[in-house]
Amino acid sequence: MPRASQSSLLKPRKTPSQSRAEQTVAAIIEAAAQVLETDGFEGFNTNAVAQRAGVSIGSLYQYFPGKDALTLALMRREADRFFADAVAASDETTAEAAMEYLIGAAVRQQLQRSTLARLLDAEGSRPAFRREASSPNRFQLLLVQVLERSDMPSQNHPDVAAGDVSAMIRGMVDAAGNRGESDAADLTRRLRAAVFGYLAGTASRG
């Protein structure tokens, strides 16, 4: 089938105005999360998601123009939840505490829905989602804010540092999830070492 333009493919097809519709959309996204966690990408198909949501396949396509749009919606929901937790870092009085809070948020997310988080991380590298994934996300913006605090060793390129720290955390946390680690405290300790070690090493001299 002739497909619409790339960008329109990822946009929601219809903004639900009735509450029933909102429920349906939420149910579909949650079902997508569950299918992904239960059956992995192998079993992640639109019919399975619709069925798990207790909704017809037609309803799914009423709200999502395609499978990728659904995946993206799920990614955004997870990012929203993660961000909703992480944003509280701003309340910390010291930059160090703020950074530790962010690390904690990442660990928390991983331990809660580890499979989902890792699968979405992997999916994020697909070309369809690259634009979304590669642009500095809200988590990185939070990181930049923390890095620019006065009580933090100052970085010449806070955005680059934020990207590195984000990638580093994600890499370690995902690997820990893959290994089946469950000791949050220990993982957190090692992440702190990595993050603060990196920041010390890249701080601008003088």
Next chain:
Amino acid sequence: MPRASQSSLLKPRKTPSQSRAEQTVAAIIEAAAQVLETDGFEGFNTNAVAQRAGVSIGSLYQYFPGKDALTLALMRREADRFFADAVAASDETTAEAAMEYLIGAAVRQQLQRSTLARLLDAEGSRPAFRREASSPNRFQLLLVQVLERSDMPSQNHPDVAAGDVSAMIRGMVDAAGNRGESDAADLTRRLRAAVFGYLAGTASRG
């Protein structure tokens, strides 16, 4: 067949010419690499690989029991090449130099066949390959050796540290690749900061 015997005449005895089967296998794996790099996962299917290899689909299945086996073989080939580079780290006299060499090897691989490397990293998280990917690989074993050198701050759990360092490097290097970074020197510098910062932070006290 004249052609075969002729070429074997020109090769040193120590590396006898590959058997025809070995050549075919290698051609298929290389074709898989090319397809993956050219067309991404979207275009990575067995028929395309066979065609690119100049081999019938039937022959492909003669040498590989299934698609996953082919993917795995490609992963292993890349890991072999990476290891062949990384193993030279053992020759460095100081642990620090050895570690820097390993970092350099990771960066080199990424810059050479970045797309392929990242795609394989992503694929590595699929359940079919998890065992392969999560068990400590040869790169991590090399890391352990370096970490256990006497002139390195000693780690209580060198294997854990090796896993972390490996994950950290891969995370940062993949993210850099996704971003399209090409400045190897700068990336290397930041990786050094991350790795040595982490190691300093996790070193056993006393």
Next chain:
Amino acid sequence: MPRASQSSLLKPRKTPSQSRAEQTVAAIIEAAAQVLETDGFEGFNTNAVAQRAGVSIGSLYQYFPGKDALTLALMRREADRFFADAVAASDETTAEAAMEYLIGAAVRQQLQRSTLARLLDAEGSRPAFRREASSPNRFQLLLVQVLERSDMPSQNHPDVAAGDVSAMIRGMVDAAGNRGESDAADLTRRLRAAVFGYLAGTASRG
């Protein structure tokens, strides 16, 4: 699904080299004709065609990149058969006899596979086939040849006249088919009146 370029969509995907493949292709096209004739456009779907051909749906797509390509192949087959009959008009000694032969060929085709012919005529107006259908086809080229004979009232624009005559014949013959007419002789008589009347009326003066 990402579609290839418009033109490539209509080209055969694979030129059958083995005789088995040729048989398969022919069987699929014949099945398409039968399905169309039996069930009309309502029932004309790729799965039904494959089944009627005694072939798997996969085989159909091995030789035809899409449904339209299959339809086009059928159109061409019918056009080929029609042309194979019509081309004998060249052997007629007088232009009038040649023209009558062409008219006869059109009637013959209609009476043989009337439903099919009309369905294909209708389908020919779809944008996907317009280029194919609107460019002067071989039948019209034959018409031009006949119109340019010296013993025919000369036309200022033989190509336009050929288009008109072709459209006129098709319109009348299809309508007759729709009405269920079966008297070939009478239909032929009226077609002659129409064609020769038109030609007399548009002949260049002097």
Next chain:
Amino acid sequence: MPRASQSSLLKPRKTPSQSRAEQTVAAIIEAAAQVLETDGFEGFNTNAVAQRAGVSIGSLYQYFPGKDALTLALMRREADRFFADAVAASDETTAEAAMEYLIGAAVRQQLQRSTLARLLDAEGSRPAFRREASSPNRFQLLLVQVLERSDMPSQNHPDVAAGDVSAMIRGMVDAAGNRGESDAADLTRRLRAAVFGYLAGTASRG
């Protein structure tokens, strides 16, 4: 409701304002026409029509039992308009002038809404509409009237002749539309040649 009564005050009593239902029906039919002309058959679906009409899909089904009924209603509306133009042929004093008027009406319709006209012609061949399309329609009845005038070469079977003339005109006019012709005068000239030539050729002897 103020607005309705206001407008009805301005209209002459003889053409009372359409009831709301009639307005809705007309709006839906016009929307169908627009969708067909804009997007072709590919885009001609009930939801699109309802949306273009500014009406809910539920309402559409309140007024039309199904898609075919809607298509049929559109066909009839176009036929009505065409007939409203063509019927004036009766006023012509000579049969020849009357016939020329009918030809002119056909050309006019084609040039005004060519795409729509051709699409409906094509759709008219579907079994669902065959009864409608194949039975002698009002245009053919007009033709019969003209053919039976005393100053017209008399036909043995005026109904058959009317069918032929109608089919011939439609065939040529549709083909011209498909080719993108826009010279109404030239097309009219050729149609005259075809029609009068045919009639001369089929006139009953004596």
Next chain:
DNA sequence: TATGAATGAGTGTTCATTCAT
């Protein structure tokens, strides 16, 4: 052993139609 034609379960997506609100 190589070939490539054939297979068919599986998947994404559409759209006419229904019905609870």
Next chain:
DNA sequence: TATGAATGAACACTCATTCAT
């Protein structure tokens, strides 16, 4: 009577895999 969310049968098409030649 109007709405539009929901339905689900139907369909185009893919691709890993098999097997006759």
